[in-house]
Each structure stands twice: as structure tokens, then as C-alpha cells.
Amino acid sequence: MEYFKNVPKIKYEGPESDRPFAFKYYDGERVVAGKKMKDHLRFAMSWWHTLCAGGSDPFGVETMDRSYGGLTDPMEIARAKADAGFELMTKLGIEFFCFHDVDIAPEGKTFAESKENLFAMVEYIKGKMAETGIKLLWGTANNFGAPRFMHGAATSCNADTFAYSAAKIKNALDATIELGGQGYVFWGGREGYETLLNTDMALELDNMARLMQMTVKYGRSKGFKGDFYVEPKPKEPTKHQYDFDAATVIGFLRKYGLDSDFKLNIEANHATLAGHTFEHELAVARVNGLFGSVDANQGDPNLGWDTDQFPSDVPSATLAMLEVLRAGGFTNGGLNFDAKVRRGSYTFDDIAYAYIVGMDTYALGLIKADEIIRDGRIDKFVKNRYSSYTKGIGKDIVEGRATLESLEKYTLENPEPVMESGRQEYLEGIFNSILYR
Numbered sequence: 453m454e455y456f457k458n459v460p461k462i463k464y465e466g467p468e469s470d471r472p473f474a475f476k477y478y479d480g481e482r483v484v485a486g487k488k489m490k491d492h493l494r495f496a497m498s499w500w501h502t503l504c505a506g507g508s509d510p511f512g513v514e515t516m517d518r519s520y521g522g523l524t525d526p527m528e529i530a531r532a533k534a535d536a537g538f539e540l541m542t543k544l545g546i547e548f549f550c551f552h553d554v555d556i557a558p559e560g561k562t563f564a565e566s567k568e569n570l571f572a573m574v575e576y577i578k579g580k581m582a583e584t585g586i587k588l589l590w591g592t593a594n595n596f597g598a599p600r601f602m603h604g605a606a607t608s609c610n611a612d613t614f615a616y617s618a619a620k621i622k623n624a625l626d627a628t629i630e631l632g633g634q635g636y637v638f639w640g641g642r643e644g645y646e647t648l649l650n651t652d653m654a655l656e657l658d659n660m661a662r663l664m665q666m667t668v669k670y671g672r673s674k675g676f677k678g679d680f681y682v683e684p685k686p687k688e689p690t691k692h693q694y695d696f697d698a699a700t701v702i703g704f705l706r707k708y709g710l711d712s713d714f715k716l717n718i719e720a721n722h723a724t725l726a727g728h729t730f731e732h733e734l735a736v737a738r739v740n741g742l743f744g745s746v747d748a749n750q751g752d753p754n755l756g757w758d759t760d761q762f763p764s765d766v767p768s769a770t771l772a773m774l775e776v777l778r779a780g781g782f783t784n785g786g787l788n789f790d791a792k793v794r795r796g797s798y799t800f801d802d803i804a805y806a807y808i809v810g811m812d813t814y815a816l817g818l819i820k821a822d823e824i825i826r827d828g829r830i831d832k833f834v835k836n837r838y839s840s841y842t843k844g845i846g847k848d849i850v851e852g853r854a855t856l857e858s859l860e861k862y863t864l865e866n867p868e869p870v871m872e873s874g875r876q877e878y879l880e881g882i883f884n885s886i887l888y889r
């Protein structure tokens with residue numbers, strides 16, 4: 453059965469094309485900065501938003517029909533979702549997908565039944581992957597949705613919930629390995645607290661690390677060679693989440709000796725929720741050697757929550773792709789569209805339009821980031837701005853020869869430092885002239 457009936461195979465037609473079902477900028481085979489666009493961008497479809505989410509919000513029911521032709525049996529629906537997902541990815545030329553355990557298979561009445569459903573769907577999806585050549589970017593466990601996770605998962609006050617979380621992660625990781633996944637994500641949706649009046653923060657943090665350490669040990673023993681990721685987010689659903697932002701997560705990973713197995717999965721909308729720019733979070737991951745993967749979406753500057761919109765902001769995608777290129781590009785990671793269509797965009801056509809705009813936005817971001825690097829003016833400015841560290845006292849500082857005493861002596865002997873302009877507006881002008889030429 454065909455689900456995206458109006459959607460043809462989407463091809464690159466260039467910016468002049470006025471056909472809605474066509475790429476204006478994304479041309480997977482085009483070589484940019486020494487690599488095919490598709491290999492730079494490594495686009496992935498998010499199973500949950502694309503195939504499961506129905507558009508409900510706190511004020512209203514679902515607006516989107518996700519019964520896949522009126523099906524009622526949960527396993528039949530799960531298979532239809534897989535069919536629809538692989539149809540969409542094939543039509544868009546998307547080569548990867550990401551899933552939570554509960555996205556691909558319905559939960560049963562018992563844990564054993566859920567496990568059986570999960571591995572039945574793993575077999576089904578494996579067949580689809582073999583047919584299409586589409587690969588798994590990363591898998592994860594939904595350890596935040598069910599009532600048992602109301603106080604957290606690894607950070608729950610209840611040890612039975614810790615055990616349940618571990619059991620779910622074991623199966624989700626086994627599923628990921630079975631499907632040849634290149635990554636496994638931890639997103640701590642309810643790993644945090646609402647009030648310190650009922651919270652033992654020290655135990656919760658230690659327990660969160662314990663579960664990650666167990667996962668690494670198990671995964672490596674099963675031959676998993678991919679990356680483990682933490683996806684920072686400051687709040688929502690929990691008031692205060694432990695994985696607040698990139699810097700907080702890096703401190704945590706280092707404290708518990710997890711930084712050689714884990715990298716970061718940076719989500720644009722989580723960055724802005726934390727009061728940072730997207731590119732700031734990517735830069736923090738990069739300069740600490742922990743850049744891993746990206747959840748590509750965008751928030752709404754007028755709203756203070758995770759709206760998970762499809763990315764259409766080209767300047768932001770350009771700044772993000774500059775960071776990706778500076779990090780040396782993706783290895784096991786990619787650009788996962790953790791994004792959903794608006795509630796009013798309820799048709800299957802809208803899903804295709806959303807992916808097209810998202811893919812075109814990142815294609816433009818990549819093209820423009822490469823142009824900025826090749827133009828060289830911005831990089832040259834930055835290099836020059838720090839040139840005082842390449843000679844004299846600056847060189848002594850970075851090469852470890854300076855002490856407080858030597859720097860006091862230098863300061864006593866020299867006049868007041870002379871500053872140079874930061875030239876922000878000039879640089880913003882260069883950025884615009886490259887973006888809009």
C-alpha cells in the first residue's frame with residue numbers, strides 16, 4: 453500500500469523550480485567541501501514525530517490520522533508505520549532513521565510481551581532495511597512516557613523503576629545492535645527534579661552514571677562499536693533536568709569516566725531553551741572533543757517551550773554547519789529531524805513538504821558554511837584577533853613559561869594595554885554578503 457500517494461520521488465530541480473515536490477538546494481550527489489552533500493548531512497527520519505505523533509496538544513485531540521487506513525491491531529499499525537516510513541525515506545532520499553523502543557513496537561500488557569513485540573518489529577524493519585539500503589543512525593529507549601517514570605528513570609527514588617529502565621535500555625540497545633545502529637542516545641526527559649524538598653541530588657546523579665556505565669559495559673561486550681550520546685536539555689518535561697546543557701553534560705561525563713564512550717547529540721531547540729544559541733552548544737561539544745550528532749529542528753523565539761519545528765532558518769543552519777565542518781564532519785552521527793509538522797499541517801503531503809524545507813535549509817547551510825570558510829575573511833579576522841598570543845608575552849603564556857610574578861613584572865614595565873575593535877557589525881555584514889549573494 454502507498455501512503456504518501458501524492459508525493460513522487462523528490463529530485464533536485466534548483467532554486468528556480470516552482471514545483472512544490474522538488475528540492476531547490478539539496479542535491480545529494482553534489483560535491484561540497486570535498487564530499488557529497490548526502491555524506492556531509494547524513495539526514496535521518498525521526499520515527500516518533502513522523503510516524504506516531506498525531507498532533508494532540510494540552511488543549512486538543514489528535515488532528516492527524518495515524519491509523520494507516522483504519523487499522524486497529526497495534527502490531528498491524530506498527531508494520532504499516534514501518535512501510536510508510538520506508539516509503540517516505542525512499543521518496544526523499546533519506547538514508548537513516550532514529551527510533552525509541554515504543555515508536556517501533558507497541559507496549560504489551562507485560563514487559564515480556566513488550567519485548568516480544570519489539571524484536572518481532574526488529575525483524576520486520578531489518579527486512580525493509582535490506583530492501584532499501586536505509587540504515588539506522590541511532591536507537592533509544594523511551595524512559596519518560598509511562599507512569600512508572602513519573603519520578604525519573606535512572607534517577608527515580610524507586611529502585612524497581614531503575615531496574616525497569618535498565619531492562620528497557622538493554623532491549624533497546626540489543627535492537628539497535630541487531631539493526632546495525634551507529635549510535636545509542638540517552639535523553640534524560642525526566643532525569644531531574646521538581647523540588648529539592650523531596651530530592652537526594654547526589655544519589656540521583658550517581659545512579660544516572662551507574663546506569664550509563666552498565667550500558668557501556670553491556671554494549672561493548674555485545675560488540676557495539678558505535679557512539680553513545682547524551683542529548684542535553686535544560687527543562688521540559690522536568691523543571692530542572694540534570695543534562696541541562698553541553699557544558700553541564702561534559703562535566704558529568706568526565707566526573708564519572710564516561711567521556712571516552714559518550715559524545716553529545718545537540719538539539720537546536722534544546723539549546724535555545726537553555727538560553728544558548730544552537731551554534732554555541734555545537735561549539736562547546738566541538739572544543740571539548742565530544743561533538744557527535746545533531747537533532748535538527750528549531751524553536752519559536754516567541755514561545756518558551758520545545759516546539760520541535762522543522763528547520764527553515766538558513767542563517768542558523770549555516771552557523772550550525774560551520775561548527776559541523778570545523779568539527780571535521782560527522783563520523784557516526786548525522787542530522788536527525790527531531791521535528792514535527794504543526795497541528796494544522798495534518799496531511800501526509802505536509803510531512804513531505806516539511807522534510808523538503810528541512811533538507812533544503814541544511815543544504816543551503818552547508819553550501820554557505822563552505823563559502824564562508826573559502827572566503828576566509830572571518831577566519832582570518834579571528835586568527836588575527838588572537839595574534840598577541842603568537843609572540844612575546846602571549847607566547848610565554850600559551851607555552852607555559854609565564855607565572856604570576858613574571859606577568860606582574862611585565863605589567864609594571866609596560867604601558868596600559870591598547871585594545872582593538874571586535875568589529876562585530878563588520879563581520880555580520882560579511883556573513884550577510886555571503887548568505888545573500
Ligand code: XUL
Pocket residue numbers: 552592637639683685719747758790
Ligand atoms: C525530546 C527529544 C527526544 C530525544 C530522544 O525533547 O528531543 O525526542 O531526541 O529521546
Ligand code: CO
Pocket residue numbers: 683719747790
Ligand atoms: Co531530540
